[in-house]
Amino acid sequence: MGMRSALNWALVGLTVLYPLVVYATIGRVAPQWLALLIVVLAVGRALIAQQKFWWLVAAGAAALGLAAWLGNDPLMVKLYPVWVNAVLLAVFGYSLLHPPSVVERLARLQEPALPASGVLYTRKVTLVWCLFFVLNGAVAAITTLWASDSVWAFYNGLLAYVLMGCLMGGEWLVRRHVRQAAPGI
Missing domain, CATH: 1.20.1300 (3 helical TM bundles of succinate and fumarate reductases)
Incomplete structure (x- = not known):
């Protein structure tokens, strides 16, 4: 398995686990850091996949992340x-x-x-x-x-x-x- 493929699978796994990470950390970790996590995951998937779909997901993740960051709102990460x-x-x-x-x-x-x-x-x-x-x-x-x-x-x-x-x-x-x-x- 190549480095790119391994990185893609790691990002897929982390993305799948995202709701559980949010659940385990909500109220303990500021929403801004959870927002940063989802933006990093979405942008990482977009960079590796190089497909329009993932760039759309990353744009939405960035918008939600910005809203969570500015508003300190866990709803945005959910x-x-x-x-x-x-x-x-x-x-x-x-x-x-x-x-x-x-x-x-x-x-x-x-x-x-x-x-x-x-x-x-x-x-x-x-x-x-x-x-x-x-x-x-x-x-x-x-x-x-x-x-x-x-x-x-x-x-x-x-x-x-x-x-x-x-x-x-x-x-x-x-x-x-x-x-x-x-x-x-």
């Missing part, structure tokens, strides 16, 4: 998962309006000659992900604004990832069934 869902929704939604969809692009990495039925299927899957990001972002916002820190950390640091994994696994099972019924997808 809004990061809401921002990430909003950016993902924007990216996936934009790809529906300006094809190919995100899921089609991913599918073409394995099957460059994706048939029209596969394009339609990937479009539907992209739409399902958009719905997921709306719902997940809404729950992230609700837990940020009205739930305890422990509920926020549980949802955003564990349950949201479990739900995402269930959606991925469920789509994989559906895709297998659809491919058996209509080869070429």
